[in-house]
Amino acid sequence: MPLFSDYVIYVDESGDHDLTSINEDFPLFVLAFCIFKKSDYVREIVPAIQEFKFRWFGHDMVILHEREIRKQQTPFKFLQNQENRQKFMDELSAIIQGANVTLIASVIDKRSLTRRYASPDNPYHIGLQFCMERTHSFLLEQGQGGKIAHCMFERRGAKEDNILELEFRRIKDRGNYNRINMEELDICFADKRANSSGLQLADLFARPIGLGVLRSGQPNRTREIISEKFRRSPTGKTSGWGLKIFP
Template identity: 50%
Template sequence: MAEFSDYIVYVDESGDHSLTSIDPDFPVFSLSFCIVKKDDYTRAVVPSVQALKFKYWGHDAVVLHEHEIRKSKGDFTWLLTDRARRKEFYEDLNQIMVDAPITIIASVIDKLKLTARYPRPWNPYELALHFCMERLLMFLTSMGQQGKRVHVVFECRGKVEDAELELTFRRIVGGANQWGWVSRDFSVMEFEPKFAKKSVNSTGLQLADLTARPIAIKTLRPEQPNRAYDVILTKLGQIKEFP
């Protein structure tokens, strides 16, 4: 078995990848890879997120979920009633993202443009995943991770969906390429997908969750003020918009 990589990758998405039923108000699909060095993750990232949870809830069982935060639902209903504490919370959360030693690689698919341009368009998830995986390979190679075992962590979506995603993932790292560009040699590292339920309360998956939608919104409505994206921008290794 190969030596474990110094880095770990957390993945989340925003929007759906269906091309048969496209929401006109949100016709994009965004995939975000959050890459972090394991030493930084254990020494800085996790402690900062845990401290935030203890400060605002008194425990660390809460899961930071972008949708619930934005809608003030579940553990975040108090954001509706306590404006001063809401402001403080967002400032603290933004500071965590500013301080987090992470690199983000993202891909955004405009599904309306994709279907208009191609008579038989590619699956948005596969297209986004292939781009992000190639850029991940380039990043890790630049960090001297050749020959090491890299875990890429996805949030569970369902037994069938996870099986399909794992198959697509293994095809990509196995060199399969249906899009006509030169595929990179993934064999220089050992990429391993892992699937985790939200209930495991993974700090890395929560950070990835906080990045995917702001990136999608920036692509969809570039003139709209987007403080979260402004923070994310300092972490972006690369973003690709299709088509």
């Protein structure tokens, strides 16, 4: 029987990896790895999200999607009321703030990437390597060597998933900066309809991380809360440890 890690990782992205037509409003590709200790996830985070859903919707089948919340689309149309929106966002922010999660993210500036390299690599693959390397280091720091930690990705389609899995396994099998075998990392896919608290939190994190880079001088409560979750160096440094901006 394999030895499983005390941690599980949920992954989501914001933006796309297309380099031929770059959206100037959001010219970034963001990949977020949200690392949870399983005991915290099961006992605290999942119940908090379930209670939140029952309180606001009467059931727990609603999927918390950042885009639908931001655009106040069904089933979030009630957020068009300012009072409802303020209370809803305050409660959701409190859950995020209270969540014991370590965040590792990569932000790829596609404009800079295309200017610097004649034939740039796929932004998704670049970001994936950065996040896998730092996640692997975090797990070793937590004494998780030799224990399998699952990285949970949302399914995007058979072709895309196969390409992603091949790249994940290439990086894992010495295709990384230190040329080491990251035997502790494994990949799993979940259906888009899967009601996973971890995947929903990762979805809520990804875009604000990108906006924090794109509009660094603009204050934003959600981004400030999220920034406290990044993995840090022993001296408290975030850059290069929990957040990798490239190029």
